[in-house]
Amino acid sequence: xxxxxxxxxxxxxxxxxxxxxxxxxxxxxxxxxxxxxxxxxxxxxxxxxxxxxxxxxxxxxxxxxxxxxxxxxxxxxxxxxxxxxxxxxxxxxxxxxxxxxxxxxxxxxxxxxxxxxxxxxxxxxxxxxxxxxxxxxxxxxxxxxxxxxxxxxxxxxxxxxxxxxxxxxxxxxxxxxxxxxxxxxxxxxxxxxxxxxxxxxxxxxxxxxxxxxxxxxxxxxxxxxxxxxxxxxxxxxxxxxxxxxxxxxxxxxxxxxxxxxxxxxxxxxxxxxxxxxxxxxxxxxxxxxxxxxxxxxxxxxxxxxxxxxxxxxxxxxxxxxxxxxxxxxxxxxxxxxxxxxxxxxxxxxxxxxxxxxxxxxxxxxxxxxxxxxxxxxxxxxxxxxxxxxxxxxxxxxxxxxxxxxxxxxxxxxxxxxxxxxxxxxxxxxxxxxxxxxxxxxxxxxxxxxxxxxxxxxxxxxxxxxxxxxxxxxxx
Amino acid sequence: xxxxxxxxxxxxxxxxxxxxxxxxxxxxxxxxxxxxxxxxxxxxxxxxxxxxxxxxxxxxxxxxxxxxxxxxxxxxxxxxxxxxxxxxxxxxxxxxxxxxxxxxxxxxxxxxxxxxxxxxxxxxxxxxxxxxxxxxxxxxxxxxxxxxxxxxxxxxxxxxxxxxxxxxxxxxxxxxxxxxxxxxxxxxxxxxxxxxxxxxxxxxxxxxxxxxxxxxxxxxxxxxxxxxxxxxxxxxxxxxxxxxxxxxxxxxxxxxxxxxxxxxxxxxxxxxxxxxxxxxxxxxxxxxxxxxxxxxxxxxxxxxxxxxxxxxxxxxxxxxxxxxxxxxxxxxxxxxxxxxxxxxxxxxxxxxxxxxxxxxxxxxxxxxxxxxxxxxxxxxxxxxxxxxxxxxxxxxxxxxxxxxxxxxxxxxxxxxxxxxxxxxxxxxxxxxxxxxxxxxxxxxxxxxxxxxxxxxxxxxxxxxxxxxxxxxxxx
Numbered sequence: 022x023x024x025x026x027x028x029x030x031x032x033x034x035x036x037x038x039x040x041x042x043x044x045x046x047x048x049x050x051x052x053x054x055x056x057x058x059x060x061x062x063x064x065x066x067x068x069x070x071x072x073x074x075x076x077x078x079x080x081x082x083x084x085x086x087x088x089x090x091x092x093x094x095x096x097x098x099x100x101x102x103x104x105x106x107x108x109x110x111x112x113x114x115x116x117x118x119x120x121x122x123x124x125x126x127x128x129x130x131x132x133x134x135x136x137x138x139x140x141x142x143x144x145x146x147x148x149x150x151x152x153x154x155x156x157x158x159x160x161x162x163x164x165x166x167x168x169x170x171x172x173x174x175x176x177x178x179x180x181x182x183x184x185x186x187x188x189x190x191x192x193x194x195x196x197x198x199x200x201x202x203x204x205x206x207x208x209x210x211x212x213x214x215x216x217x218x219x220x221x222x223x224x225x226x227x228x229x230x231x232x233x234x235x236x237x238x239x240x241x242x243x244x245x246x247x248x249x250x251x252x253x254x255x256x257x258x259x260x261x262x263x264x265x266x267x268x269x270x271x272x273x274x275x276x277x278x279x280x281x282x283x284x285x286x287x288x289x290x291x292x293x294x295x296x297x298x299x300x301x302x303x304x305x306x307x308x309x310x311x312x313x314x315x316x317x318x319x320x321x322x323x324x325x326x327x328x329x330x331x332x333x334x335x336x337x338x339x340x341x342x343x344x345x346x347x348x349x350x351x352x353x354x355x356x357x358x359x360x361x362x363x364x365x366x367x368x369x370x371x372x373x374x375x376x377x378x379x380x381x382x383x384x385x386x387x388x389x390x391x392x393x394x395x396x397x398x399x400x401x402x403x404x405x406x407x408x409x410x411x412x413x414x415x416x417x418x419x420x421x422x423x424x425x426x427x428x429x430x431x432x433x434x435x436x437x438x439x440x441x442x443x444x445x446x447x448x449x450x451x452x453x454x455x456x457x458x459x460x461x462x463x464x465x466x467x468x469x470x471x472x473x474x475x476x477x478x479x480x481x482x483x484x485x486x487x488x489x490x491x492x493x494x495x496x
Numbered sequence: 497x498x499x500x501x502x503x504x505x506x507x508x509x510x511x512x513x514x515x516x517x518x519x520x521x522x523x524x525x526x527x528x529x530x531x532x533x534x535x536x537x538x539x540x541x542x543x544x545x546x547x548x549x550x551x552x553x554x555x556x557x558x559x560x561x562x563x564x565x566x567x568x569x570x571x572x573x574x575x576x577x578x579x580x581x582x583x584x585x586x587x588x589x590x591x592x593x594x595x596x597x598x599x600x601x602x603x604x605x606x607x608x609x610x611x612x613x614x615x616x617x618x619x620x621x622x623x624x625x626x627x628x629x630x631x632x633x634x635x636x637x638x639x640x641x642x643x644x645x646x647x648x649x650x651x652x653x654x655x656x657x658x659x660x661x662x663x664x665x666x667x668x669x670x671x672x673x674x675x676x677x678x679x680x681x682x683x684x685x686x687x688x689x690x691x692x693x694x695x696x697x698x699x700x701x702x703x704x705x706x707x708x709x710x711x712x713x714x715x716x717x718x719x720x721x722x723x724x725x726x727x728x729x730x731x732x733x734x735x736x737x738x739x740x741x742x743x744x745x746x747x748x749x750x751x752x753x754x755x756x757x758x759x760x761x762x763x764x765x766x767x768x769x770x771x772x773x774x775x776x777x778x779x780x781x782x783x784x785x786x787x788x789x790x791x792x793x794x795x796x797x798x799x800x801x802x803x804x805x806x807x808x809x810x811x812x813x814x815x816x817x818x819x820x821x822x823x824x825x826x827x828x829x830x831x832x833x834x835x836x837x838x839x840x841x842x843x844x845x846x847x848x849x850x851x852x853x854x855x856x857x858x859x860x861x862x863x864x865x866x867x868x869x870x871x872x873x874x875x876x877x878x879x880x881x882x883x884x885x886x887x888x889x890x891x892x893x894x895x896x897x898x899x900x901x902x903x904x905x906x907x908x909x910x911x912x913x914x915x916x917x918x919x920x921x922x923x924x925x926x927x928x929x930x931x932x933x934x935x936x937x938x939x940x941x942x943x944x945x946x947x948x949x950x951x952x953x954x955x956x957x958x959x960x961x962x963x964x965x966x967x968x969x970x971x
Binding site for chain 1 (some may be wrong): 532547563611630928
């Protein structure tokens with residue numbers, strides 16, 4: 022029997038979320054450190070989540086007639102200078118290769134608007150060529166100067182980026198909206214993560230975009246986590262990259278564009294939101310393995326138990342089960358291991374279960390144990406998986422709802438932020454006001470903006486406005 | 497009706513394969529040029545092939561208990577220096593970023609042995625931790641100095657790279673062999689590409705490996721195309737990166753390792769091998785869309801034809817059909833378009849077909865036309881797709897078999913190479929002999945080595961040997 026390694030987590034989640042988070046990622050084998058600062062290794066247990074996210078979202082892309090493609094990783098520096106706001110936004114985060122023979126530096130892609138729109142300018146000639154809707158799954162590099170944190174902020178991450186071109190602003194707006202709502206639906210249905218959706222303030226809008234929409238989740242420490250954004254790019258890139266088409270009116274028109282993306286950051290959100298002191302807790306729908314079967318061995322019944330465990334393993338293939346039949350680890354060690362890794366249901370099968378023609382099911386999220394007769398096990402597990410998925414969402418939603426508050430002064434805002442809340446305030450939407458709020462709160466920013474019917478007083482400038490900002494610190 | 501653009505291919509395939517190839521890739525919208533030398537855009541029509549290859553091979557990976565993961569794109573320069581042969585092999589092709597803060601340059605990944613084995617050295621401690629089997633799908637950068645060609649040789653390409661560690665040489669050999677055979681089976685079953693399989697000569701072995709196995713396809717111009725390789729890495733990396741484990745014998749042992757990979761080069765192979773003067777020809781199993789439905793419009797029957805075409809489209813979803821219902825393109829223009837793009841079967845439906853309760857099927861590979869009654873159309877298409885897949889393979893295999901020859905002198909070798917053949921010769925397996933053959937033939941190399949029972953005379957050195965080399969020029 023293997024000596025039990027001390028695999029427990031060093032601190033409790035509610036004592037030091039940051040340390041708990043890093044420790045959990047390493048011990049649940051989701052991530053590991055890389056030899057280069059700000060980079061990470063995405064281990065198989067986490068990559069399986071990403072594959073399920075990809076699979077889910079590829080269906081969504083198909084529904085929206087978006088096609089996958091792949092564009093070059095290296096981008097001429099001059100491309101970033103064509104769209105002035107975009108250039109300003111991304112310049113500090115660009116890394117360059119030395120080997121360019123093009124007479125200019127080549128940047129490692131931080132996002133692909135520029136390189137993709139160079140192609141679009143060649144492909145779009147006629148009104149028949151639009152709408153054009155493409156997406157790519159790829160790695161991107163942003164030379165972050167801020168402190169990095171696995172999944173949440175790293176110098177390399179994986180993501181999808183969708184890029185569409187339309188003939189009108191209305192179509193672009195519709196696409197921006199429908200994709201951010203798809204993101205919100207995915208967060209809800211697949212990841213059990215409730216989010217707030219809305220538009221970004223001007224100061225927080227994507228560099229080069231007309232409008233940005235965002236979905237924001239609330240982490241247990243009261244910090245917001247931006248989980249995906251969708252942009253109406255207007256015609257800025259179209260003009261900079263000369264993407265125009267001859268309309269049915271025989272005249273030349275610039276296209277209206279959108280881009281939208283989410284990243285492996287979502288894996289961090291799953292871990293941080295649902296995890297507990299025993300490890301991570303995977304929502305069943307996104308979990309690579311929905312169940313783990315642990316046979317309980319005793320000398321005299323080992324064969325019999327093993328046989329039954331294998332039967333179960335074959336029967337429950339739709340759950341992509343793990344059969345942990347290792348002989349040199351104790352049952353207790355295995356329980357800890359799979360709890361750490363967040364497998365939604367543990368199926369125990371021991372000699373007593375066999376006698377009673379039953380198996381024992383243990384929920385990862387609540388620890389609740391139940392016996393179920395062998396013949397009903399498939400149906401019961403399916404139902405239980407749905408219950409776990411729902412309950413995780415309900416718990417998270419309850420937390421989110423109970424942590425939205427409002428304030429009518431800077432002082433009140435600061436107090437509410439202390440209570441780990443995301444705080445609604447009337448805000449005059451200018452960079453100066455946002456900067457002042459940030460300074461006064463030690464770094465909180467407007468996460469999204471809501472247009473409201475009733476006028477109110479900006480907590481910073483005193484102006485009368487009809488815009489409410491959701492304020493929080495953010496990852 | 498759109499004026500018919502001149503979309504035909506400039507040259508015939510058998511007149512100038514190279515120009516035909518590039519032209520076909522562009523016009524079939526598989527690839528486009530990138531603004532940076534040696535890079536390319538993989539357009540949706542080609543990316544769909546890559547997705548089908550990924551899907552096929554992910555099942556194979558699962559069968560072999562290989563798990564997907566993702567490792568950093570940037571690799572410290574020092575990592576490449578740890579394994580001497582590997583360093584020598586890859587140094588000329590490395591590109592570096594400028595932004596390193598690590599006190600050394602960071603290379604853009606050309607292959608990931610070093611960065612992955614750095615992790616393996618942390619993860620492997622006990623005999624319980626092996627075998628370890630991982631794969632990653634990613635982009636790699638090799639700063640090629642040779643002339644580049646879309647898909648076949650580019651500075652960036654997409655690939656999979658598998659990396660396994662075992663406790664014995666025999667297991668590593670077994671893994672190397674079984675994976676190269678999986679590659680050969682995939683080329684055969686999915687891509688309709690026949691290949692030769694065997695080991696590489698010492699001179700052609702992967703830098704840092706003990707043994708390399710390869711699958712090689714033969715292109716219409718008599719050049720070989722390496723379609724995938726599998727390496728037994730021995731213990732070289734294990735020693736350089738200190739990947740060792742405590743065995744059941746309580747002693748420390750180094751692991752035995754393998755790596756294996758194939759790339760988007762396979763898309764180039766499909767295009768070059770199966771294409772004809774009308775465009776590319778997609779093997780049905782790898783095609784994103786297996787069929788295209790083209791309604792034949794006449795003023796008085798447009799509605800009726802359109803209705804029937806939509807019915808067919810809904811009925812044949814398993815073929816992922818395209819319904820080309822564009823009003824402003826003629827039927828002839830559409831036929832050319834989809835022939836260019838290689839869709840395996842065109843389904844025509846016109847007023848006469850409706851009268852006779854039939855549809856017309858046209859095979860892309862042979863152009864053969866047939867009518868089939870409406871009620872049998874699904875079954876007939878399924879059968880026809882299988883036939884096309886088989887026929888493409890049979891044709892390619894016939895070509896390959898009829899272009900394998902042998903020679904017993906350098907003079908004869910040169911003559912046979914002129915006849916676009918891959919030529920078997922007795923060869924003394926030394927770098928000097930290989931260099932001499934390369935020089936004498938204007939660049940032909942040993943593609944793979946066969947051990948034979950009967951001794952023969954090396955065509956270059958005159959030595960008596962039992963090794964036969966397959967000689968060809970290569971992409």
